[in-house]
Amino acid sequence: MPVFFYWGNDDFAIAQAVSAIHKQVLDPAWESFNYDKISPEQPDGLVQGLNQVMTPPFGSGSRLVWFVDTILGQRCPEEVLLELERTLSGLPVTSVLLLTARSKPDSRLKSTKLLQKYAEIREFSLVPAWKTDLIVKQVRQVAQELGVKLTPAAVERVAEAVGNDTRQLYNELEKLRVFAGRTKQPLDEAAIAPLITTTTQNALKLASAIRQGQVALALELVAELLRHNEPALAIVKTLVGQFRLWLWVKLMLEAGERDEAAIVEAAELANPKRLYFLKQEVQFLSSTSLLRTLPLLLELEASLKRGADELATLQTKTIELCEVCQGRG
Known part of the structure; x- marks a missing residue:
């Protein structure tokens, strides 16, 4: 055609x-x-x-x-x-x-x-940043396309590192392809850890620190991400995705849903085992607190798009988000 x-x-x-x-x-x-x-x-x-x-x-x-x-x-x-x-x-x-x-x-x-x-x-649309299981699926597909053999844990590590950035995904997997050479054994997480850029993974660590109200750690991660030239809007995109996922799981649990298969399907989790960890992560958070994070993240995104100072804006909103998750905001 x-x-x-x-x-x-x-x-x-x-x-x-x-x-x-x-x-x-x-x-x-x-x-x-x-x-x-x-x-x-x-x-x-x-x-x-x-x-x-x-x-x-x-x-x-x-x-x-x-x-x-x-x-x-x-x-x-x-x-x-x-x-x-x-x-x-x-x-x-x-x-x-x-x-x-x-x-x-x-x-x-x-x-x-x-x-x-x-x-x-x-x-040709980007996988939404919060659909981490679809990102994992994309990593598997591209790795197969490029002939890069990875263990399941290594696939997860690459997905965390690149997020939904297709360009970085190809760059990282091409790097791993050259590194692997003619090795027939799949590369494991330990082998690839020193080779891949982990800015998206650190953005997920930032989300985790905010969820736990760890202000000092969260601010340190913000500074580290910017030092590594991670785009501020990309950081926000990762945060939005993670908090939306946590909110979705928490809402279903608070609604009395006990069928894990139903929660997995609604949250679009390709790996059902991940639900166990998500449930642990939202255990001490209320849906009210999680709901209050989304307007703050929207304000953060809008401020950055209007040209606000990246470091100061991210620091301010990070503190506010930590306070919300601590139940004080």
Whole structure:
């Protein structure tokens, strides 16, 4: 199928998929003649790109036209819709049309229905930071793809280290692939510990310190994360995910749910054994306290996005969060 629509907020995964098409379609010797990258800022770029993709390629290889950050899945002027329909229905086999966007295409639009008919549509969205079991699953999949053998404990360690950062996941696993060489035995947690960057793991340690009201330790972890150039918003994302997970488990327990399978399913835990530890972690916290952490985390995120000083803002909110978890906030 010579039409592809990739959407989602995982920029690294989309870039990899685009690169794969680029290598598959284009002959490097003729690339400058057969490759067009159309940005949304280009005047009449949509129509020009659709006309260009109908042009036979020069030399060997195929022609590739890439609409970057396209609006066709969100809005489509009538004149462009007519051109799109004409193009998709008669696209030469020697041409490939690639469209990428961050937003999900609106299924109500005629342009989206056309794309659904003619294009391969794939989602590339980051795993939510709080869905740690899905992150573990992603680590397993990418490790298998790259030929990196890991023990279950090592998989968990990598997941903690990279979180939902796809780029870092590939970087860390590529590092482990080179380290393993031709070793046939799976790498265990002890073997990989000195090699992987553990900023996300430290963000989870920060969440744990806040949960226990350990102000001094929490502030030390904040400073350490920033010293290692961990983005403040990434820290907040990890905190939000962890506190949401704790809240979800606590609410179900307080509601009288005793069926562990039901809690595992509701919390989307791929590893049921993890529920035991989550129950221990929320044992001395009330759902009221956990609920009060979320507005504070929202305020923290909003302040950082407005350009507030990262260290001072994280320190202030960390203290407030610790006090809430201690029942004093």
